[in-house]
Amino acid sequence: MLSRIDETTLEKMTQRYRAQFVNSLSGYKSANLIGSISPQELTNLAIVSSLFHLGANPPLMGLILRPHSAPRHSLENIQATGCFTINQVHKNIHRQAHQSSARYPREQSEFDAVGLTPRFGDRLIAPYVAESRLSMGMELVRVRHLEENDTLMISARVVEVWLDKAALADDGHLHLERLDTVAVSGLDHYHKGESLGRLAYAKTGQPPLSLES
Amino acid sequence: MLSRIDETTLEKMTQRYRAQFVNSLSGYKSANLIGSISPQELTNLAIVSSLFHLGANPPLMGLILRPHSAPRHSLENIQATGCFTINQVHKNIHRQAHQSSARYPREQSEFDAVGLTPRFGDRLIAPYVAESRLSMGMELVRVRHLEENDTLMISARVVEVWLDKAALADDGHLHLERLDTVAVSGLDHYHKGESLGRLAYAKTGQPPLSLES
Numbered sequence: 060m061l062s063r064i065d066e067t068t069l070e071k072m073t074q075r076y077r078a079q080f081v082n083s084l085s086g087y088k089s090a091n092l093i094g095s096i097s098p099q100e101l102t103n104l105a106i107v108s109s110l111f112h113l114g115a116n117p118p119l120m121g122l123i124l125r126p127h128s129a130p131r132h133s134l135e136n137i138q139a140t141g142c143f144t145i146n147q148v149h150k151n152i153h154r155q156a157h158q159s160s161a162r163y164p165r166e167q168s169e170f171d172a173v174g175l176t177p178r179f180g181d182r183l184i185a186p187y188v189a190e191s192r193l194s195m196g197m198e199l200v201r202v203r204h205l206e207e208n209d210t211l212m213i214s215a216r217v218v219e220v221w222l223d224k225a226a227l228a229d230d231g232h233l234h235l236e237r238l239d240t241v242a243v244s245g246l247d248h249y250h251k252g253e254s255l256g257r258l259a260y261a262k263t264g265q266p267p268l269s270l271e272s
Numbered sequence: 273m274l275s276r277i278d279e280t281t282l283e284k285m286t287q288r289y290r291a292q293f294v295n296s297l298s299g300y301k302s303a304n305l306i307g308s309i310s311p312q313e314l315t316n317l318a319i320v321s322s323l324f325h326l327g328a329n330p331p332l333m334g335l336i337l338r339p340h341s342a343p344r345h346s347l348e349n350i351q352a353t354g355c356f357t358i359n360q361v362h363k364n365i366h367r368q369a370h371q372s373s374a375r376y377p378r379e380q381s382e383f384d385a386v387g388l389t390p391r392f393g394d395r396l397i398a399p400y401v402a403e404s405r406l407s408m409g410m411e412l413v414r415v416r417h418l419e420e421n422d423t424l425m426i427s428a429r430v431v432e433v434w435l436d437k438a439a440l441a442d443d444g445h446l447h448l449e450r451l452d453t454v455a456v457s458g459l460d461h462y463h464k465g466e467s468l469g470r471l472a473y474a475k476t477g478q479p480p481l482s483l484e485s
Contacts, residue, residue, distance in 0.1 A: 061405070064433040065395075069331055072444065079444035081328035084408060084433065086360055086448065087455035087465055088325070089299030111324045112301070113336060114421040115294035118282055123326060123334070147299055153468065154480040161474035172476070182278075192274070195297060200420050207413050207427055208327040214420055220277040220297065231285065231292030232458045235299065242300035242455055242465060245445045247472070247483060250465035252300055255366065255454065257461045261374035263385070267367040270460060 079245055087242040087250065092156055093122075094144035094177070094186045095136035102177050102186045104169035105133045106156045108243045110145060118217035120145065120197065125210050132165060137213065141199045142183045146191035150239040153249045182219050192238045194221040232257070296458040303456040305369055306335075307357035307390070307399045308349035315390050315399045317382035318346045319369045321456045323358060331430035333358065333410065336423050345378060350426065354412045355396045359404035363452040366462045395432050405451045407434040445470070 072080060088108040095103045113119035124134050137143045148156040155173040163172050170177045170186070177186035183196045197215040205212055226237045235252055242250045257270035285293060301321040308316045326332035337347050350356045361369040368386040376385050383390045383399070390399035396409045410428040418425055439450040448465055455463045470483035 060436075061407070061434040062437045063393075064435070066431050069430065069433070074329065076444035077331070078328045079441075080446070081331045081430065082325055083444070083446035083448070084331075084406070084430065085323055085325040085333060086302030086304065086406075086453055087300050088302065091299065109324060110298055111322060111334075111336065112295055112298040113418070114338075114423060115291045116287065117421060118290070118294045118297075119421055120298060121324075121336070123324065125327075150468065154471065157471045158474050158480045161476045163476050180276075193297070193299075194274075203416075205326070205427065208330065208332055210327060212425075214418065217282065217294065217297065218279050220282070221274040222277070223273075224275045228292075231289035231296070232461065233293070233296035234461075235296070235457050235463075240299055241468065244448050244465070245470075248445065248447075248470045249468040250449075251468060252455060252457070252463035253466050255363065255462040255464060257458075258367065258370045259460070261371050263374045263376050267371045 083245040087244055090148040090153065090156065090241045090243040090249065092146040092148060092159065092175075092188050092191065093133050094146060094188055095133045096140060096185050097136050098139050101166065102168045102170050103132045103136055104159045104173070104175065104188070106148065106159050113214060119200065120195070120215055120217065122213040122215070123210050124213060134211065136185075137199055138202065140184060143185045143197050143199070143215070144183070144187045145195040145197055146188035147193040147238065148241045149192055150241055150251060152188075152190050153241045157247070157249070180219070187221065192223045193226070193233070193240070195219070292458055300455040300457055300463065303361040303366065303369065303454045303462065305359040305361060305372065305388075305401050305404065306346050307359060307401055308346045309353060309398050310349050311352050314379065315381045315383055316345045316349055317372045317386070317388065317401070319361070319372050326427060332413065333408070333428055333430065335426040335428070337426060338423050347424065349398075350412055351415065353397060355398045356410050356412070356428070357396070357398045357400045358408040358410060359401035360406040360451065361454045362405055363454055363464060365401075365403050366454045370460070370462070393432070400434065405436045406439070406446070406453070408432070
């Protein structure tokens with residue numbers, strides 16, 4: 060038996076309760092660290108749960124940022140340099156990743172503060188997280204202001220991928236369990252994934268079929 | 273040791289391989305069924321993995337839809353009626369949910385085709401999925417065309433929530449494991465979550481602390 064929560068009840072929730080509640084409604088979210096660098100070469104690291112797939116061809120990702128909250132240094136760096144990195148959070152670094160959400164001052168790198176290691180490639184000036192097992196180099200495409208709640212939507216193009224090939228299946232699928240990838244729910248709850256299997260491309264007139272993987 | 277996949281390799285992938293690969297890069301995604309209805313009262317159901325949290329105050333969700341792919345009937349219904357429902361997929365309905373992605377003709381409801389039950393409330397004309405344990409009623413706020421890859425971003429406001437209160441913690445957080453909520457990775461891989469615990473609000477100068485829950 061389900062309970063109903065109506066609009067008035069939603070409106071009357073305290074700010075903190077509503078933040079926990081509404082952030083839980085969208086289900087499991089991807090946990091990623093955004094690596095960026097300022098023109099003065101100060102590195103920055105911020106955990107985000109708002110990354111989403113925009114499209115495969117061209118390979119594009121989207122990201123929602125609140126202009127006045129903790130990842131604002133990331134936003135300034137992305138706008139100044141036109142690039143950033145996305146680094147998947149796995150089980151062994153999820154506590155350090157969470158800690159990056161504390162409000163460190165501009166001049167302190169979260170890499171040092173939380174104990175993760177910047178790694179630099181040749182393609183972009185933004186730093187990767189050396190401990191991550193799946194990272195993407197991103198070039199900024201566009202920043203949109205979303206008037207409905209004064210947030211920003213970043214769209215960016217994947218220009219390189221770094222990964223542990225143990226996760227890669229023959230058809231291009233990645234087995235996230237093999238990377239110990241973490242999901243986040245609400246604001247602060249972390250989860251490992253447990254596979255229920257893959258399902259074949261759905262066709263009318265046949266039942267859902269399991270895919271061997 | 274990580275392997276690098278550069279831009280040229282990404283471009284040379286076959287369309288099918290790249291779809292699998294790039295869809296896997298964004299990590300665990302929320303699995304949800306979008307319920308909608310046409311002005312002629314034909315119900316429609318479509319699984320999406322592109323739902324994301326836009327903000328808690330007001331409570332807003334975002335959704336990416338491809339105008340020419342399977343959920344196009346959902347899109348037409350949402351634009352015609354200004355509303356839809358979001359229904360979380362759990363372990364016991366994930367096969368039916370996946371099957372809703374088959375290309376059923378306009379006049380056939382996916383509810384019937386896959387064996388899920390429409391449930392109607394008083395607040396909206398769009399149908400809920402009776403089997404879901406967490407559902408949201410949504411009012412359309414805006415449809416944006418994203419020029420970078422010809423997709424649409426829907427933003428919508430949560431006007432009511434239906435849930436199994438067994439999942440609700442004292443502070444508003446929802447324990448998704450108690451709902452058997454499913455995550456999806458790539459295009460076709462389903463996962464249960466296994467809790468690694470909650471972490472307290474991060475503060476500079478103190479280590480990441482576990483939250484009792």
